[in-house]
Amino acid sequence: MIVVMQKGCAEQDVNNVVAHIEKRPGLKAHLSRGEERTVVGVIGQTFPELKDELELLEGVSEVVPISKPYKLASREVQVDDTRLQVGSAVIGGNQVVVMAGPCSVENEKQVLETALAVKAAGAQVLRGGAFKPRSSPYSFRGLGVQGLRFLAKAREETGLPVITEVMTAEDVELVATYADILQIGARNVQNFILLDAVGKLRKPVVLKRGFATPYEEWLLASEYILAGGNRQVILCERGIRTFETYTRNTLDLASIPVIRRLSHLPIMADPSHGTGKWHLVAPLAVAAVAAGAHGLLIEVHPNPDQALSDGAQSLTFDNFRKLMDNVRAVAQALGRTAGPPAESIRPRG
Amino acid sequence: MIVVMQKGCAEQDVNNVVAHIEKRPGLKAHLSRGEERTVVGVIGQTFPELKDELELLEGVSEVVPISKPYKLASREVQVDDTRLQVGSAVIGGNQVVVMAGPCSVENEKQVLETALAVKAAGAQVLRGGAFKPRSSPYSFRGLGVQGLRFLAKAREETGLPVITEVMTAEDVELVATYADILQIGARNVQNFILLDAVGKLRKPVVLKRGFATPYEEWLLASEYILAGGNRQVILCERGIRTFETYTRNTLDLASIPVIRRLSHLPIMADPSHGTGKWHLVAPLAVAAVAAGAHGLLIEVHPNPDQALSDGAQSLTFDNFRKLMDNVRAVAQALGRTAGPPAESIRPRG
Amino acid sequence: MIVVMQKGCAEQDVNNVVAHIEKRPGLKAHLSRGEERTVVGVIGQTFPELKDELELLEGVSEVVPISKPYKLASREVQVDDTRLQVGSAVIGGNQVVVMAGPCSVENEKQVLETALAVKAAGAQVLRGGAFKPRSSPYSFRGLGVQGLRFLAKAREETGLPVITEVMTAEDVELVATYADILQIGARNVQNFILLDAVGKLRKPVVLKRGFATPYEEWLLASEYILAGGNRQVILCERGIRTFETYTRNTLDLASIPVIRRLSHLPIMADPSHGTGKWHLVAPLAVAAVAAGAHGLLIEVHPNPDQALSDGAQSLTFDNFRKLMDNVRAVAQALGRTAGPPAESIRPRG
């Protein structure tokens, strides 16, 4: 952080700034006196509010953050990509890992049928919602524990590890009993109590970007989990809210190379929520892979028009297979792979 | 909800749409056959996902919501304004109720001193944060229960009721023991578990708008609380996130007359978070009153440049007094009042 | 502008940065070598692209703009408010100047009738569109020169000066023949050819903010006009585009105190376009005055439901009178005035 003093400010103002910095443990001030202005550098791990505090002091013209406010999530602290193994999937490496399944778990048959279909097409993780955040209290809010049990059963039958959402700190332990990967939804990206809670786990957590979360705040949210000791964090771009309303959200695919540059954490994309329309899912899924995504989260349903939630953005089994064909083709064209190693794919017929 | 069928769609498509609607309990379909198109009306309380489901069906051209997806929050269900009495304040009526105090409770002296100052200037509720949501895990996160106790003590000494934030369902009972009004912060506007929890209280709840929450989703969030049986909900505009970064957020004052039109719930404004800069707080506070706000939430601190959080947007006691003078003047100019009834104001000197 | 070098960068890198800066006429580099990092200050009038250029150089960690990229528009260059006299109105001072009239000029009678009504209610300038920007080529695009003539005629009859929009550099001379104030619309805020053209005039120009124009770019747009030699620039907030679609735009009233702080130019608000709904115009107009606006731009029509454009946001004569009553009351409450000096108001009856 650099504090730029006003031209001709009083000596006392500079001293105040130095004192304000150095009263914080671990921070040191460093003065550079130019011809026109004095500049005070802050050395040590700063935090976002320090900027606001310093800007209030007499004689300060501007305060400029230089080092990143996140640390454990930063590429500067860990140069090599984080890689996480879950079942046959290695997330964060050369493989494009696809997690697919229904938005909501509705019944045992629906989950199992979908699990078999997505596995056959090359998915490596089964997704399914048991606790559902819904903007209206009158919408279907999920089967709860019963849904978790259906997911676990589908895992037994197919060998696919399971990812499912957790909505509150109180449920973390319960959900972790059933799930291989926990998901924090967009609306909870800054539910700090929940982030603290999953930070105590030693299981992978997918942290979705919020509707209005800049990259820096997203990485700071991941820092909560990392700081709690859980280093198995995966980020997932799922679109942000903009003036464009034709799509449900605006999928920001630049986030993929940006996060890969700023952080060592794996980064996925969710084109189902990112677009909200099934016919846009495949082109955006393939685009996300081309942009460098480590994985995809895709909604698939046996009968999208009967789905209890998000039918409009769910793919049929057939459309999902076509999507996987394109994903594989593009991954290979760019020197990567998609789906499990060849021997583990079950024949389609 | 109105379902517009494609020109020349099959009779079977129309029948499917009707069947899909009528399999939901409480919903009925109504057919209008035009020369060119058939239109199917949905009668009964719909929910947002129904639109998505119907749009997926064969032969459907467009689905148009007509009735509002929220009910209890709606002006159609309750014509008269909701009014809530808390201490000397009646929120939702002709009075402009000002809630003021420090962003974070730091120590007993700071809270008490601020409580006395804001009361003297005309505030009717004391605000103060004990549990603080912070974008970085390295920032000060509040005193917790100790902070609640300091607030309660300041209430005893000044008679001012207390508003403070609750961040998780687990803490609702605890916070409700100390607070007169609970606040749900912007980041938790769609933390549905927390909304359910405060819905079980019978105490006023201030629900802040999220960074990217449209009016309709905000009212749907309030519907969670109302549907739980707690009818004491107050909305609070605190700015949304836009491309403009000079201000911390973009305070959307149109929300005030809009919410007053759509809903019977009281609506306040928080120009401190809404702007993030102390020198913008007063003009926007007065503007909010002019736009029809039922109240204001203002950050005040004995020494903003020493504050442990949000110093940059906190007012000194002196600036707060000036703000109150303008608030009173504008309220009176528009036939309203601000601050407690005359007899209850303690002399300033 | 401050260039922060990477830790341990090569001496040659620093020299390159210095050379890159000093090859620009008028710019000088100033070195500050800290313990950890070297910082290079840029002295002189910089421009936005310099940041991008410097960030590309080897060894550069970050480039931070300090001084504003605009100069003539800046409060630092001119401390006192710019005041412009147009008819009985002094724009930029203590008076709230209201400019009112129809969105589009439709015929002679409509303009004259409206001019008389808004004058009687206290407006000091007549607005009316002859050249209309419309998002669809199939919408009514204005009467053109004929419309200008009707406006000029209404000025003769009422004494009200006239403001009207100019859409292209080719029309500037023509429009300036008829208009007392030229308006540049939101869609043309960065039509630099047009800005250059009105920069050659010596007549007041109202420059509206664009749908997605940050304060800094808006002031830079005004800088085009000022740099052309025309110092009679008035800014006008008219709402920005956000995810909220209930209102046509999101009126950002913080822009008013912000612009007053950064610049000496007068700043108005247009709540008609800012909200798009007539029932929101009055509360936002009054709020804009409370926030410190120097003036208002209001759409008024004899029969809004017959208007050829923007009927939904136009006020009837009666509603405009009520708005003016509130504007006057709030202006007075804050020690300002609204409307012409008392003797010049024509009796209402």
Added chain:
Amino acid sequence: MIVVMQKGCAEQDVNNVVAHIEKRPGLKAHLSRGEERTVVGVIGQTFPELKDELELLEGVSEVVPISKPYKLASREVQVDDTRLQVGSAVIGGNQVVVMAGPCSVENEKQVLETALAVKAAGAQVLRGGAFKPRSSPYSFRGLGVQGLRFLAKAREETGLPVITEVMTAEDVELVATYADILQIGARNVQNFILLDAVGKLRKPVVLKRGFATPYEEWLLASEYILAGGNRQVILCERGIRTFETYTRNTLDLASIPVIRRLSHLPIMADPSHGTGKWHLVAPLAVAAVAAGAHGLLIEVHPNPDQALSDGAQSLTFDNFRKLMDNVRAVAQALGRTAGPPAESIRPRG
């Protein structure tokens, strides 16, 4: 367009609505009386303002647009993709057409050198700016006519057709003399006078999306050109403005499949402006191709760190070659081609 009447509205209100519709030439009203509500359908080509007008009328509850406000741009009017031949490029078909070159034309040598390099790498059109829109009047604004001459000379030497920006209606004829494709920049997307002017040409026009232009308004802007008789319109996604400031804009790649669905016009992407950072250009370029883009617009410069504009987002020759390798690989993986037919590629060495 469908007009939903309020429950129990007066018969006279319905008649007024019908009359209001039918007084417009070409529009007809169609009544559907339900048990609860009456619905009035509007038959014929509507325009955006009609919605506002009808919403103002007594007894109207809601007005819902159904048919698209654009016509000539619509897939409904023209089912087959528009294909345009320019030099060796067919834009709008199976080929991915890359247009590359410097942001600004600086001198003859720079243009020619770049033209040769991008041609060798597989580009089919040379881009270069002679008239430059710049947010600051103090930035380099282009060489003007001299720049056009350098571009024409580079075309002579390389055979590459040329695309360049036109900023004002007055220059259209001049620019069309030199350019094979005219470009309308983001800031001019709703400069309707300019759109009218290029509508009179019979040359391809690339119309970039504005900072805050929804798909529908963008297609309506293209409708201006089409309605003028010029059917050679190409759309180009170049990012929109959002709260995220790490990237210069947010490249909205969903626009590509959306535009392909709504319209028959070709759609390209500009990842250089879309991201503003050279290291993000390649991943987003490849992603755009994967999403279905018909072409790419890429900034390339012999020495980006010496560029007079947009150096930060320009690729070196070497990086451009690598980008083209990936573009070709991904295009082929998806059954498309990139670059000119094999025989026309000049050997790289």
